[in-house]
Amino acid sequence: MKEIGIGITGCGSATPQQVMSNDDLSHLVDTSDEWIRTRTGIRKRHLATNELSLSDLSTQAAAQAIEMAGLTPADIDLILLATSTPDDLFGTATQIQTMLGANNAVAFDLTAACSGFVFALITASQFIRTGVYKRVVVIGADILSRWVDWSDRTTCVLFGDGAGAVVCQGIEAQDHLLGFTMYSDGKQHEALSLNYQGQTQSLTENLTIAQGTYQPIFMQGRDIYRFAVEKVPEVIEKAVFKADLTIDDLHWVILHQANQRIIDAVAKRLKISSEKMISNLDEYGNTSAASIPLALDEAVRSGKIKPGDIVATAGFGAGLTWGAAIFRWGL
Numbered sequence: 001m002k003e004i005g006i007g008i009t010g011c012g013s014a015t016p017q018q019v020m021s022n023d024d025l026s027h028l029v030d031t032s033d034e035w036i037r038t039r040t041g042i043r044k045r046h047l048a049t050n051e052l053s054l055s056d057l058s059t060q061a062a063a064q065a066i067e068m069a070g071l072t073p074a075d076i077d078l079i080l081l082a083t084s085t086p087d088d089l090f091g092t093a094t095q096i097q098t099m100l101g102a103n104n105a106v107a108f109d110l111t112a113a114c115s116g117f118v119f120a121l122i123t124a125s126q127f128i129r130t131g132v133y134k135r136v137v138v139i140g141a142d143i144l145s146r147w148v149d150w151s152d153r154t155t156c157v158l159f160g161d162g163a164g165a166v167v168c169q170g171i172e173a174q175d176h177l178l179g180f181t182m183y184s185d186g187k188q189h190e191a192l193s194l195n196y197q198g199q200t201q202s203l204t205e206n207l208t209i210a211q212g213t214y215q216p217i218f219m220q221g222r223d224i225y226r227f228a229v230e231k232v233p234e235v236i237e238k239a240v241f242k243a244d245l246t247i248d249d250l251h252w253v254i255l256h257q258a259n260q261r262i263i264d265a266v267a268k269r270l271k272i273s274s275e276k277m278i279s280n281l282d283e284y285g286n287t288s289a290a291s292i293p294l295a296l297d298e299a300v301r302s303g304k305i306k307p308g309d310i311v312a313t314a315g316f317g318a319g320l321t322w323g324a325a326i327f328r329w330g331l
């Protein structure tokens, strides 16, 4: 049987129109534009109103990616939605399938926080390599503003909402997914969480259940910072090695957009010039699973990333989870 390779042939993105600046935030909590900019690089974040759903943003991003790939929604076999903030806990990917009109696709959600897009891309590639599916849409989307404690200045300044998507296709020529790695470590789960918390309710004399809701995002910022600057360079080096490349072969690096200081520290550790590090978190903040495909889409549409360029992506976040995928953009 002929080996099937992966081609990443389309991308798209969508963000809410509503924008909150650092100055706007300083009316809400005790912070300043100067503190946020110098510690994180973030200037603004786009926030979803109650009228805008995760499926709306995801559908827009996916439709653009399908169009760029020269396909129609009916050509799609599989839709993978990486998110931690579904509209429906039973899954949101099927709503996107219907909104797109992708009637021949199977659709499901996958959760790996800010590593979600990289993990979903790698998952999609397994279905393509085994010949099960040929045309897959991978979406990373999150509306973390729903789950942020807007009175907690240590977290609320960081996050924004958005969606990004790519189309992956089975191709017989070359495999453009050049290397990848994924890791998780549940021992550090408590450092970053969005935990369910219930209260005990008695149903009968002998039967109790718990009902409650999810608590706002909790983060030990310094621990996450240390984790990111240690693990991200390591995971990129491993994926580069698997791809039989060197760091110098990379044209572009797109890290999960969490903090400009993390991006700068990773570039320094890997001796990568800052011009190769793609960053748009000044405009969007940390959009979790959306951040990598959102940055990719902007860089492709602005002409920065060109067909044939080698792009290293790395996600990291809650779980804890982290991973990298290196691909050649386009056919």
Ligand code: ACO
Residues within 6 Å of the ligand: 030, 031, 032, 035, 036, 039, 040, 113, 114, 153, 154, 155, 157, 192, 219, 220, 221, 222, 224, 225, 228, 258, 259, 262, 286, 288, 316, 317, 318
């Ligand atoms: N405005 C003003 N002061 C603040 C703010 C704020 N928004 N937030 C915290 N401070 C204060 C603190 O209270 C503290 O004051 P104190 O010294 O009087 O106690 C001081 O600033 C320093 O606080 P630190 O938490 O030590 O600040 P640090 O320099 O570590 O920066 C930050 C915090 C930006 C969160 C940093 O730790 C970081 O980037 N961590 C990584 C976070 C991350 O990347 N998360 C996302 C990855 S996972 C995911 O995406 C879901």
